[in-house]
Amino acid sequence: MKTKENLKHLLALVDDESPEVRDNILKELQSYGPDLETDLIEFSSLLNDEKNQxxxxxxxxxxxVWLKExxxxxxxxxxxxxxxxxxxELIAVFQMGFEKGGKQKQLLEKLAGEFRNLGSTVDEIDLANFLFHEKxxxxxxxxxxxxxxxxxVYAIENRKGLPITLALLLIIVGAKFGFSIEGCNFPGHFLAKIIQQDExxxxxxxxxxxxxxxxxxxxxxExxxxxxxxxxxNMKTGTKVIVRRVLINLLNAYEKSGQTENKELITSLLI
Known part of the structure; x- marks a missing residue:
């Protein structure tokens, strides 16, 4: 049975000079189970660049495996x-891990809180101005x-992203204020869509x-x-269409960066 105490001893040897010892330790860690990454957080002080490698x-x-399941x-x-x-959130955790990727909800709530503190009368355009100008x-x-x-998570922390990622940021934060913001599956460049005064x-x-x-x-x-x-x-862009477009973007990105295993995973999710 794998325990946190065992994990502490395994981490001490994960970068051992002996290839045989390292291989055996990695096999043990491979069989540790899905809690490995979250349990590692407790022992972060024991890790260094060499061990992380x-x-x-x-x-x-x-x-x-986790994303597939x-x-x-x-x-x-x-x-x-x-x-x-x-x-x-699933994409963020897959790319960044449970600790950092799991911060998405907290980051979204923080942005919503900052916008709420602006006070006065606000609408969808004010929110867009807040996110894409003030922030x-x-x-x-x-x-x-x-x-x-x-x-x-990356988009919020690094203040940049793809058109669809930023549109989803606007849509999700806007929903916290009762704003009706939709996605628009515009050719080549995903947009957000609102109706104001019938326009x-x-x-x-x-x-x-x-x-x-x-x-x-x-x-x-023309x-x-x-x-x-x-x-x-004027067509409604449903969740399935948006999910598929995000996955296609990921597929193209992983293909261009030569990340074959991630490309194959995303391909399997598209089927």
Whole structure:
């Protein structure tokens, strides 16, 4: 039976000079079970860069197994916002681990609290201005294919992410104030969508929360394309569509970065 006391002794030998000893220790750690990463938190003072070099591949494999086994958890919620928040939390934990990735809810509540403290009358556009101007959360243009750009925790802490990640940030935080913000599966560039005074407004979260009105689409889109664009804009973008688009972004990112095992995992989730 694996215990925390055993774990302490295993960690002492994980970077042993003998390859045979290291291999045996890693096999023991591999069989420790799904609690390995969370139990390691208690012994973080015993870890160093050399030990982490041996532990990280094992932890990453454990997270792949964990995501595969728990991926459908987001479907257990009835509310679409809860589904989206849970899905993004699963991605954050998979990429960052249980301790850091598990901070998503706390970070979202902190942002909501800061916005709430602004007082006065606020709406969806005020929230977009708060997130993408005052907090300076912006599009990750120089490092677009970094897989972490699909991670909500990374987006909040590093103030950058993909269009869909930032749109989901706006949607999820907005829901805490009763705002009705939807996603718009716009070709090539995911947007947020709101209705104010019977007028449809798109929000480009990747570019500073830029507002796009229907007249803007008419002026910048050729007549033969406008009808199809407006059809997409007015179509409801459900959770399944959003989840699939995030997964496709991850698939492309892992493929470009040569992370074959993660690419294969995401491919299996898309099937």
């Amino acid at each position: 041996f532990l990280n591949p094992l932890l990453e494999q454990n997270r792949r 728990n991926f459908k958890e987001w479907k257990s919620f009835d509310d679409e916002i809860d589904q989206l928040e849970k899905f993004m 300076n959360i912006h599009g990750s243009k120089d490092d677009y294919y970094n897989p972490l750009n699909s991670n909500m 449809l407004i798109l929000i480009d979260c990747f570019n500073g929360g830029r507002l796009i009105f229907e007249n803007d689409l008419k002026q910048t889109t 007549d033969q394309s406008l009808e199809s664009i407006l059809k997409i804009v």
